[in-house]
Amino acid sequence: MPDSPQISAPLASAAPSSTLDHVDCWVFDLDNTLYPAETDLFGLIDMRMGDYISRLLDVDAAQARIVQKRYFIDHGTTLSGLMRYHGVDPHHFLDFVHDIDLDRLQADPALIGHIEALPGRKLIFTNGDAPYARRVLDRLGLSHIFELIHDIHTTGYRPKPDPHGYALLRDEYGVNLNHAAFFEDMARNLKPAKALGMTTIWLNNGSESGHVDAHEDFIDFETHHLTPFLQNILCGE
Ligand SMILES: [Mg+2]
Numbered sequence: 168m169p170d171s172p173q174i175s176a177p178l179a180s181a182a183p184s185s186t187l188d189h190v191d192c193w194v195f196d197l198d199n200t201l202y203p204a205e206t207d208l209f210g211l212i213d214m215r216m217g218d219y220i221s222r223l224l225d226v227d228a229a230q231a232r233i234v235q236k237r238y239f240i241d242h243g244t245t246l247s248g249l250m251r252y253h254g255v256d257p258h259h260f261l262d263f264v265h266d267i268d269l270d271r272l273q274a275d276p277a278l279i280g281h282i283e284a285l286p287g288r289k290l291i292f293t294n295g296d297a298p299y300a301r302r303v304l305d306r307l308g309l310s311h312i313f314e315l316i317h318d319i320h321t322t323g324y325r326p327k328p329d330p331h332g333y334a335l336l337r338d339e340y341g342v343n344l345n346h347a348a349f350f351e352d353m354a355r356n357l358k359p360a361k362a363l364g365m366t367t368i369w370l371n372n373g374s375e376s377g378h379v380d381a382h383e384d385f386i387d388f389e390t391h392h393l394t395p396f397l398q399n400i401l402c403g404e
Pocket residue numbers: 196197198199200351352353
């Protein structure tokens with residue numbers, strides 16, 4: 168039953184996280200979480216990143232891709248590596264790579280209804296930037312639902328899974344992390360969330376690198392599809 172909320176591990180020592188009844192703040196990653204991974208929007212961004220690096224370093228596409236993926240793995244985002252080693256301006260980079268067509272995104276009326284119906288605050292926590300996130304949310308019909316977008320700028324360019332951005336949810340936005348749930352397609356980004364008290368839901372939907380470092384110790388729930396998962400929460404199942 169991959170579409171049902173499932174406890175992915177024995178959680179005898181973490182009983183409060185074995186259900187979502189205590190949650191009053193719902194934090195969502197954006198890309199490949201609020202829309203299906205097969206939409207492959209990142210494929211378009213990925214190509215733009217490659218173009219950017221090719222121009223910046225004056226290298227061919229193959230060399231640019233090696234740099235891009237190495238920075239992504241080593242520093243959480245390609246941008247972090249580019250800032251650290253090449254002094255790249257984050258606004259310039261993000262404007263360039265997010266200049267993509269969003270036509271392939273489609274609103275899911277059921278998903279919109281389910282997120283609207285969740286009781287409490289709703290936030291976005293993304294390694295992208297807020298202008299891009301707003302465009303995606305607009306396209307998905309979700310922009311009216313979320314109170315704020317915690318993005319790569321507000322985290323001080325310390326992307327997930329750096330614990331800094333998660334702590335800011337508590338320290339800047341007043342989120343009680345013990346009463347917050349975090350939905351994310353990249354399993355490794357759930358580890359600091361769990362460490363700080365959040366209940367974690369892994370969208371195991373086949374996104375690139377989504378499974379890297381996945382471990383049951385910090386994943387409370389695992390699902391392949393967000394919409395039926397939320398429906399089950401709202402039905403109290
Ligand atoms: Mg994501």
